[in-house]
Amino acid sequence: MVMKHTKVGIIGAGLTGLIAAKALSSKGVEVSVFEKLSQPGGRMRTENIDGWKLDVGFQVLLTAYPYLKKHVEFSKLNTFTVEAAATIFRDGKTTAVGDPFRTKNILFKTMFSDIGSIKDKWLIFQLKRYVDKRSIDYIFDERNRTTIEFLQEFGFSQQIIDRFFKPFFGGIFLENQLTTSSRMFLFVFKMFSKGNAVIPKAGISAVARLLEAKSINAKFNYNCEITKVDQETIHFKNGEKQSFDYVINTIPNYGKRKDLDQWQNCYNLYFEHSAPAIIKQARIGLNANENRLINNIFYPSVHQSPQDKKGKSLISVTVLNSNGLKEIQIIEKVIQELRADFNIKDARLIKMYEIPYALPKLDGPVNTISFDQSTKTFEVGDFLMNGSQNAACKIGEMVAERILEDLG
Structure with missing residues (x-):
């Protein structure tokens, strides 16, 4: 042949x-x-450092991605599921929000959270119906505008945009002003709606x-x-x-x-601390405080238990914009924010990754x-x-x- x-x-x-x-x-x-x-x-990629498995950039696999599902047998990866929920940190308080159909005991917390109005929460349900009715090809043929323009046109308040959409989707798009195409937003929202977010236990x-x-x-x-x-x-x-x-x-x-014409980059920092994890579930934490470097946190230690790490927690921190700071300044500022916003007082840096060209920024994704x-x-x-x-x-x-x- x-x-x-x-x-x-x-x-x-x-x-x-x-x-x-x-x-x-x-x-x-x-x-x-x-x-x-x-x-x-x-x-x-995953690296083994100081007894921990560190992914080079926090990321999850979306089981609803049709081509990822076609080529990757999730059953052979030994994954754990990240909750369809988030813990939001703002002004010294925490709020839990999530999908009540897939996360236990989250309905009332979500309904009475201060991330937005009752109308905002109803609109999230309407948005789910909106994307469920549309095919992926249809979504990528829709009128293109920025994500924030779409959210405003859909009727969401500035409050829920600032407290939920910016930190959550900012972590996905690696920019928290939501200038990413609305096509990408609708596509990703649909994928989260249809399937789970999972992470292989081996990294x-x-x-x-x-x-x-x-x-x-x-x-x-x-x-x-x-x-x-x-x-x-x-x-x-x-x-x-x-x-x-x-x-x-x-x-x-x-x-x-x-x-x-442009790529998004980010920083991913891993810290070890002795206090119990402030989020005990496999759940992302969003920083809704203003003018912060930290966008989100996650605890890989919820599924890692090295023999010599008993009583220790491993936290992943994602920074979207360095604001012109040097590497040592980023580390110092992140440690300050971990103390002030998350009450983590003994964070020890394990590794910092600068990830250039992490995500292509495309004005008209297809x-x-x-x-x-x-x-x-x-x-x-x-x-x-x-x-x-x-x-x-x-x-x-x-x-x-x-x-x-x-x-x-």
């Missing part, structure tokens, strides 16, 4: 590269994957390891630094080069592409694309459609199908 004599080089072992490798190698194509780091995953890198194992005929090469791609030839930093029939490049030249029929080198990733795990999986499948169609 032609496919057995076809060589495809894939640059990057993130979701897109892994899905493409799995799809092509399953058809007998000779696939070589090149990754700069020492492990697969790209933006979905988010379990997804990449599972996909790597399913690409049984692909060759994975780690610690490979690439200097350039010249047509279908990949050049490596050590001076070597390899030629292929097709090249899939999942690592864009950040800042040099005309269609990528749900599908088409490829040039004459090309044999592809630059692909979620940045071509929308910034999501679902798009990363879908684009990996699509580029593999495009090559297989070319091969007949």
Whole structure:
């Protein structure tokens, strides 16, 4: 068969590269994957530090993502479910809100919380009905505006926008002014509405390891630094080069592409403290206080119990905007806010991650694309459609199908 004599080089072992490798190698194509780091995953990596498993950037898997669900067997990941709820911290008080159909004992707390009016809470129910009635393709064809414009048009008050939507969806979009496209907001809201948010107990890198194992005929090469791609030839930093029939490049030249005018970045800090976790459930905590660095917190220690960490808690802190502060200043300010807003007085820094290019900012996200029929080198990733795990999986499948169609 032609496919057995076809060589495809894939640059990057993130979701897109892994899905493409799995799809092509399953058809007998000779696939070589090149990754700069020492492990697969790209933006979905886990590191073992000081006895804890740290995901490089707090993130969850949404089980309703159709292409993630298609390619990743959640039953093999040994996941735990993050509650469909949030604890909101504001002015020294805490408020619990959530989906009463999926979270126990949350109905009355939500109804009587001060995040918004009764009308606001009714509108959330109406918004759920709104997205449930619309297909994903329909959502991505809707009139495009910012998320905050959509929320205001829908009738939500500024109070609930500031106290719930900004901290919650700010943590997802990595910007808390809600300038992200309303299409992305509706898509993500629909995914949260239809399924669960889960995290692998072994860390988010379990997804990449599972996909790597399913690409049984692909060759994975780690610690490979690439200097350039010249047509279908990949050049490596050590001076070597390899030629292929097709090249899939999942690592864009950040800042040099005309269609990528901006990327969102963030900081993820992990601290250990001796006091009991201030949120004892697998639930996100939102910081609704004004002018803060901390956007949200989460306790990975609710599912991790290292032998030498008894009596210790591990807290993940997400910072969206450094406000021009240096790294040491960010750490100091976060520790101050942990003490003032969350009453955590003995936080010890385990690791701080600066995550550049964490999420593409696209003015008009879409749900599908088409490829040039004459090309044999592809630059692909979620940045071509929308910034999501679902798009990363879908684009990996699509580029593999495009090559297989070319091969007949």
